[in-house]
Amino acid sequence: MSELAALFHGFSIALEPTNLALMVAGIVLGVLIGVLPGLGGANGVAILLPLTFTLEPVSAIILLSCIYWGALFGGAITSILFNIPGEPWSVATTFDGYPMAQKGRAAEALTAAFTSSFIGAFVAILVITFVSPLVAGFALRFGPAEFFAVMFLAFASFIGLSSGSPFKTMASMMLGFLLAGVGLDTVTGELRGTFGSTELMRGFNFLVVVIGLFGISEILQSIEEGLTFRGREGRIDLRAVLRTWAEMLHHKAIVVRSALIGCWMGITPAGATPASFMSYGVARRLSRHGREFGQGRIEGVIAPETAAHAAGTSALLPMLTLGIPGSPTAAVLLGGLIMWGLQPGPMLFVEQKDFVWGLIASMYLGNVVGLLIVVVAVPWFAAILRVPFPVIAAIILVVCAIGAYTVNNAAFDIVLMLIFGVLGYVMKKLDYPLAPLVLALVLGDRTEQSFRQALLLSEGSFTIFVSNGLVTSIMALGFLMLFWPLLSKLWSRKSAAAGA
Amino acid sequence: MPQFAGGGSGIGQTTVEVVLALLFVAVGGLAVSEGLRLGNGWGFDGPQAGYFPFWIGLLLIFASGVTLVQALRRRGEGRLFVTWPRLFLVFRVLAPAAVYGAAIFFVGIYAASAGLVLWFMRGIGGFPLRQAVPVAAALVTVTFLVFEIWFLVPLPKGPLEHALGF
Numbered sequence: 327m328s329e330l331a332a333l334f335h336g337f338s339i340a341l342e343p344t345n346l347a348l349m350v351a352g353i354v355l356g357v358l359i360g361v362l363p364g365l366g367g368a369n370g371v372a373i374l375l376p377l378t379f380t381l382e383p384v385s386a387i388i389l390l391s392c393i394y395w396g397a398l399f400g401g402a403i404t405s406i407l408f409n410i411p412g413e414p415w416s417v418a419t420t421f422d423g424y425p426m427a428q429k430g431r432a433a434e435a436l437t438a439a440f441t442s443s444f445i446g447a448f449v450a451i452l453v454i455t456f457v458s459p460l461v462a463g464f465a466l467r468f469g470p471a472e473f474f475a476v477m478f479l480a481f482a483s484f485i486g487l488s489s490g491s492p493f494k495t496m497a498s499m500m501l502g503f504l505l506a507g508v509g510l511d512t513v514t515g516e517l518r519g520t521f522g523s524t525e526l527m528r529g530f531n532f533l534v535v536v537i538g539l540f541g542i543s544e545i546l547q548s549i550e551e552g553l554t555f556r557g558r559e560g561r562i563d564l565r566a567v568l569r570t571w572a573e574m575l576h577h578k579a580i581v582v583r584s585a586l587i588g589c590w591m592g593i594t595p596a597g598a599t600p601a602s603f604m605s606y607g608v609a610r611r612l613s614r615h616g617r618e619f620g621q622g623r624i625e626g627v628i629a630p631e632t633a634a635h636a637a638g639t640s641a642l643l644p645m646l647t648l649g650i651p652g653s654p655t656a657a658v659l660l661g662g663l664i665m666w667g668l669q670p671g672p673m674l675f676v677e678q679k680d681f682v683w684g685l686i687a688s689m690y691l692g693n694v695v696g697l698l699i700v701v702v703a704v705p706w707f708a709a710i711l712r713v714p715f716p717v718i719a720a721i722i723l724v725v726c727a728i729g730a731y732t733v734n735n736a737a738f739d740i741v742l743m744l745i746f747g748v749l750g751y752v753m754k755k756l757d758y759p760l761a762p763l764v765l766a767l768v769l770g771d772r773t774e775q776s777f778r779q780a781l782l783l784s785e786g787s788f789t790i791f792v793s794n795g796l797v798t799s800i801m802a803l804g805f806l807m808l809f810w811p812l813l814s815k816l817w818s819r820k821s822a823a824a825g826a
Numbered sequence: 827m828p829q830f831a832g833g834g835s836g837i838g839q840t841t842v843e844v845v846l847a848l849l850f851v852a853v854g855g856l857a858v859s860e861g862l863r864l865g866n867g868w869g870f871d872g873p874q875a876g877y878f879p880f881w882i883g884l885l886l887i888f889a890s891g892v893t894l895v896q897a898l899r900r901r902g903e904g905r906l907f908v909t910w911p912r913l914f915l916v917f918r919v920l921a922p923a924a925v926y927g928a929a930i931f932f933v934g935i936y937a938a939s940a941g942l943v944l945w946f947m948r949g950i951g952g953f954p955l956r957q958a959v960p961v962a963a964a965l966v967t968v969t970f971l972v973f974e975i976w977f978l979v980p981l982p983k984g985p986l987e988h989a990l991g992f
């Protein structure tokens with residue numbers, strides 16, 4: 327069990343006083359970010375990333391990943407008490423969480439949400455601890471063709487699994503690739519897509535794009551929906567906690583099922599939001615009380631929260647082992663790794679043991695700390711939403727602007743951020759998914775590089791992508807995912823015809 | 827002007843769908859032309875720099891073309907993208923934000939941020955100045971301490987800060 331030894335070493339790093347302090351600070355900031363509309367996991371981490379350059383990489387990732395855990399916890403608070411999902415992955419939590427709060431069961435709903443989040447994350451961390459070294463070891467054998475195949479699989483599954491129009495997913499993704507290509511071409515040194523502008527020579531930094539797409543657009547959307555906060559009281563006492571835990575024991579099956587759905591959706595880059603919806607849907611379909619869902623069933627809180635946290639956490643597995651993030655926030659963290667001078671991918675497990683295992687150990691600790699903090703401090707966090715919206719909106723705008731500026735010390739980036747804010751607002755309203763854009767933007771350069779390197783090896787022959795069993799099967803899986811909507815339609819038509 | 831089922835008018839969903847899809851087609855076209863300029867064939871060091879933008883651009887044109895056709899087919903439904911009163915609300919936030927972005931170039935981020943908070947609280951929230959001024963001052967002070975002093979990250983400054991010796 328070399329993993330256990332490595333993990334204990336990781337704990338010794340995560341338990342250093344500085345790292346512990348950063349952990350608590352990260353969780354508190356994260357919950358705050360999760361509670362506030364307009365600041366989410368992805369852009370919260372993006373804004374703080376430039377401030378972490380003075381820290382050791384392991385301390386920096388502990389701080390930023392804890393912000394992520396905090397944001398995952400925080401999204402549930404506003405969903406249940408205010409019927410406002412602080413994060414997209416807590417939309418499904420409002421379905422039963424808010425009705426529970428209206429019936430005076432806010433404490434139970436919150437406890438159920440936090441506990442399920444904790445369990446979901448814990449299962450995902452176990453998976454990361456024991457599965458990721460295997461995946462990383464396997465991926466060490468990858469050449470450029472295999473890496474391109476894995477990227478292809480990741481992007482193809484996005485298109486195949488998209489809940490809305492696959493063409494919109496594709497457009498969003500291609501836009502991300504094109505934005506990634508702007509600037510200096512790393513292979514030939516030529517300038518691409520700058521059209522003579524010196525400001526564009528730096529290319530589009532993904533942090534600026536993320537802050538605009540997720541932060542500014544969120545403020546615009548919130549103001550359009552005319553936010554009025556009318557919240558329920560949320561105070562959790564020990565008796566409510568114990569009562570909820572006893573009740574949750576009856577729903578063990580839902581917890582396990584939701585955690586597995588979450589892990590799966592997090593590792594394949596579907597992300598926390600679809601995971602929470604899917605888990606909610608499955609729980610409702612399989613429940614004997616399916617009709618009562620939406621009126622305040624505790625299962626309706628447990629299912630989405632477990633899955634969202636499991637997905638959000640396990641999204642770090644492909645990021646650490648393959649360098650392919652499973653969610654927008656994981657994509658931002660991956661960008662952080664590159665900026666700290668670490669090479670994401672399987673070599674991380676060989677060369678940066680302290681970093682990897684320090685991070686994994688901090689996930690265990692961070693989630694325990696997170697659970698304690700949210701249970702104790704719910705009323706204070708909920709009180710933030712009583713601050714009038716114009717004040718919050720102005721402060722968030724300023725924070726976003728500073729975040730965008732500090733990436734490159736360029737005021738032009740603030741203008742870009744606003745442009746992407748408007749684009750994000752329009753795209754979101756038209757059901758264009760934003761996650762593929764961000765992932766393509768972060769991975770664009772590496773996808774293109776591995777593609778070009780592979781073709782260079784084969785002297786321009788595409789047969790390199792079917793040259794051995796491994797790369798062939800990954801590519802085949804990719805094409806299967808890509809045409810999945812088409813195939814399943816054909817399948818159901820065929821079986822309908824057979825049934826008729 | 828399309829009418830909303832629940833009353834009120836605004837910008838139609840189809841209009842915005844079509845405009846955005848056309849914009850994406852245009853971006854794809856730019857990428858294709860840039861790809862052709864750089865060369866989309868085989869160079870001595872593998873595929874040329876224009877190879878990727880060329881094909882990605884074509885895929886963007888294809889995907890947006892399909893979206894465009896789908897949107898035009900649904901144009902009879904008369905769904906609204908946003909009603910005028912709601913769009914006005916968005917502009918009440920977006921316009922000051924744009925001014926804020928421009929102002930940073932001239933007066934630096936501190937003065938611009940203070941102005942933004944004052945405008946939002948006074949103009950949108952209707953708060954009296956005796957509440958708005960302390961909030962703006964607190965935000966600027968905290969920002970200054972965190973960035974310039976603790977993290978040593980210099981933010982854009984204007985004539986006011988220069989006059990104060992920073």
